[in-house]
Amino acid sequence: MPDRLTLVFDADDTLWENNVLFERAFAAFSAWLAHPTLDEAAIRAVLNEVERATVVTHGYGTLSFLHALQVVFERLRERTATVDEVAEIQAFGAAMLRGDLELVPGVVETLTELGTRHDLLLLTKGDVEEQQRKIDASTLAPHFRSTHIVPDKHVDTYRRLVGEHDLDPARTWMIGNSPRSDILPARAAGMNAVFIPNPYTWELEIAELPHDEGVLHLTALTELTKHF
The missing domain is CATH 3.40.50.1000 (HAD superfamily/HAD-like)
Incomplete structure (x- = not known):
C-alpha cells in the first residue's frame, strides 16, 4: 500500500x-454483594440485562456502569440501597474515574x-x-x-x-x-x-x-x- x-x-x-478495569470492579462488586444463591456468572447475566437498558438512558462509561451496579444491587436485594451502600458501589469505579489506564x-x-x-x-x-x-x-x-x-x-x-x-x-x-x-x-x-x-x-x-x-x-x- x-x-x-x-x-x-x-x-x-x-x-x-479499559474493560479489564470494569471486570475487576465487577468481580469486587460481586464478592461484596455475596448473594446467597447466585454465583458471579448469574450476577453477570443480570448486569448484562440491566446494562442493555441503561446504556440507552445513561450512555456509556463509568457513571453508567455504576448506575447499573446499583440497579443490580437493588433488584437482587429487593430493596433500595442505603446511602452507605451507594457509596460502597460508587467506590468500585474509583480506578476508572481517576482515568487509570x-x-x-x-x-x-x-x-x-x-x-x-x-x-x-x-x-x-x-x-x-x-x-x-x-x-x-x-x-x-x-x-x-x-x-x-x-x-x-x-x-x-x-x-x-x-x-x-x-x-x-x-x-x-x-x-x-x-x-x-x-x-x-x-x-x-x-x-x-x-x-x-x-x-x-x-x-x-x-x-x-x-x-x-x-x-x-x-x-x-x-x-x-x-x-x-
Whole structure:
C-alpha cells in the first residue's frame, strides 16, 4: 500500500486497556454483594440485562456502569440501597474515574511509524469528559490529525466522519476490537476495517463477524506496521 491512507483508531481496548478495569470492579462488586444463591456468572447475566437498558438512558462509561451496579444491587436485594451502600458501589469505579489506564504494548512505536506514512484519526465513544481524561492521560493525541468523542458508534457516525474530513471510504480503515461498534458499522459505511480482538472486550460489544474481504484480522496492534 504505497499511497497514503486514512487510519481511524478506536481507543478503549485498542490503544489502551479499559474493560479489564470494569471486570475487576465487577468481580469486587460481586464478592461484596455475596448473594446467597447466585454465583458471579448469574450476577453477570443480570448486569448484562440491566446494562442493555441503561446504556440507552445513561450512555456509556463509568457513571453508567455504576448506575447499573446499583440497579443490580437493588433488584437482587429487593430493596433500595442505603446511602452507605451507594457509596460502597460508587467506590468500585474509583480506578476508572481517576482515568487509570495502561497502554497496549508497542502503541507509541506503532503510531509513530504509521504516522509517517498515513493520516491517523481517533474515534472513541462514551462520556466526553471521561474519554477526554483518558486521551489526555495516554498522551497519544499528538499522533492523530484529529480526535473525536461520540455518544455511540453507528453507521451514521462513520458517514459523518467521512463527510467531515472528505475521506474516501475505500481508502479509509477503521481499527478496533469491537465487532459491534468498530467493524460492522464501519463496513456498512463503506470503509475497510482491521479487527484486533481483546480478551476483555465487553460482552455487549461482541457480535459475529461474517467472512468479509474488507476486514483484516490481526492479533496485535504492532502487526499494523506490516500491512500499512
